[in-house]
Amino acid sequence: MEALGYEVPDLIYGNTIVAGKAYPWLQMLNSPILTHVHEMDSSINYYGAGSVEHVFEYSSHFLTCSRAVQELLVRNYGVPVDQTSIGHASIHRDPGQRELDTLEKDRQKKKLGLVQDKHLIFGCGIGMPFRKGADLFIELGRILRHRGYDDFHLYWIGEFDKNARDDRHGVWSEHLKRLEQNNLHDYVTFLGYKDNPRDYLQVGDVYVLTSREEPFGLVALEAADCGVPTICFENAGAADFVGTDAGYIVPFEDMETMAEKIIYLMENAKHRDRLGMQAKEKFLDGFTVERTTPSILSACRRIAGKKPGVSIIVPNYNHAQYLPQRLESIFNQTYQDFEVILLDDASSDQSLEILKKYAQRADVQIRANDQNSGSPFRQWLSGFDLAKADIWWIAESDDTSDLVFLETLLPAFNDPRVKLAYANSHVIDEDGVIVGDYLRSDYLTALSTTRWNANYKIPAEQEINDALGIKDTILNVSAVLFRRYKMPSLVRSTLHEMRSAGDWYFIVQAIKGGEVYYDARKLNSHRRHSESVIGKLIKSKKVEAFYQEMSIVHQTVAENYELSASFYEKWDQYLHDQWKQFFHDRPFDELRQYYPLDDNRNQIKQRGRAESPQ
Secondary structure, eight states: OGGGTOOOOSOEEESOTTOGGGHHHHGGGOOOEEEEEOOOHHHHHHHSTTTHHHHHHHOSEEEESSHHHHHHHHHHHOOOGGGEEEOOOOBOOOTTOOOOOHHHHHHHHHHHTOOSSSEEEEEEOOBOTTTTTHHHHHHHHHHHHHTTOOSEEEEEEBOBOTTOEETTTEEHHHHHHHHHHTTOTTTEEEEEOOSOTHHHHTTOSEEEEOOSSOSOOTHHHHHHHTTOOEEEETTSTTHHHHTTTSEEEEOTTOHHHHHHHHHHHHHOHHHHHHHHHHHHHHHHHHSBHHHHHHHHHHHHHHHHTOOOSEEEEEEESSOTTTHHHHHHHHHTOSOOOEEEEEEEOOOSSSHHHHHHTTTTSTTEEEEEOSSOOSOHHHHHHHHHHHOOSSEEEEOOTTOEEOTTHHHHHGGGGGSTTEEEEEEEEEEEOTTSOEEEESTTSHHHHTTOSSGGGSOEEEEHHHHIIIIITTSOOOOOGGGEEEEOOOOOHHHHHHHHHOSSSHHHHHHHHHTTTSEEEEEEEEEEEEEOOSSOHHHHHHHTTOHHHHHHHHHHHHHHHHHHSOOOTTHHHHHHHHHHHHHHHHOTTSOGGGGGGTSOHHHHHHHHHHHHHHHOOO
């Protein structure tokens, strides 16, 4: 194919099992075929007859819209279970959907021509009435009336051919006649086709899925979006969604039990409302298109043998109060080709419970330490070992990011020379309130009043000489993306032992020989806590360790980069300024107690004189 000018695809994605006629041609491309199956037996036999065997012959993997479909492929078609995975069906949420109060519901019912002051139970389906269980829907009405209930109305959205026939269940028109003969016309109504079922479902009390065969049943999700619980059969694909908290699952074709559940929900409004609320939360959390698409992407990537675009490493220790906002700012990124590595360092708060809520998301790993490691950088190393992507994002657990953070910074890596891209940051307090930024801080303006006001891309050596080699001017690692970096053993062991300057040390090592990209937009929010780093160091009497680590970074800079003639002056000024912040009433010469001032001074001077760039 390449000889003919065609590029061979990494993967062929088939979105239906009934397109088998195309598969002998597709397999000629010699690319793996992933088939996403949304059909059950009757549809497979009706639409795929004569060609479905090609699908099973040439597919490398099957993604199924529900467990019911997965079990069908394994049971009836002999597909090995390890050749299947589930990528649940989903729908778009309606952003305008809101809960109606009683008065608004009454107005909507009147507008739609629905009965007032009764419990409304909805069903839905078009095409084959007996496959959809429309006759069972009528049976529900008969059972409820037989039990003496009259404060309900069953409405079916969708239409069928009156002459539809089934060998077992007869002709559809005969069932409609019996509806009239049994005096159920005041309790069961077939509304016909409607453009937007949600207009009706939002005034309903219960949705019933009576399908005898249903790969998923998307209307259950539309009902959930309206805060309405679902009752379905145990063989329904939608049972994956309903579970134990979004409605009820009953035995197949057991209309008596389904009627009992309807009666219970009619008589227990609080429980009905709670199930409806839980159904909506469950839908929004896991069954919207935005939530399920990453699972499909993950399957495609796996079958194609591709890495994720980004490995997101979230090291956490006792940040339970910030984790929900942090994780939502990750999982809702506009760029979705990523894996997430959640690391908990033996937190004593509720962090691990929060992290586990995300365990079912696509490409999520959770690693929890039994004992605290003593350093966030040891967590970083664990994350690096697990990361599959060529781009790394260390998203600290108490920060947040703009939802376009990845989308904005990733294009910088189209230039293979770029080894690091970072963005400007807001500064937020412990309550998430923006309290400033770093551009006007003395820490940065001491080096430049304009440098960080505009985007730039420069060689790492210039970044080091201008700012980063003097002090850590990339103030929050959450604002940074790194290109994958093969870490020398010495760098790894040094980082493993660091406590305060490990981020600075790692950045200085990671950018060697490359370029640095900076975006001046505030795409990150760095949470600054009430007690400063310096205050904590003095309070914990760790000043010596702080200066030891600072010295390691300065020595690394001197050993690995050519330094400009002006570097020494900026470095010396920073040491004086930093000392004043720690000990404003003590002479600068006392720094020698903590930092090898003379050795570093001589090394930097020698590099500046002998090797400064012309």
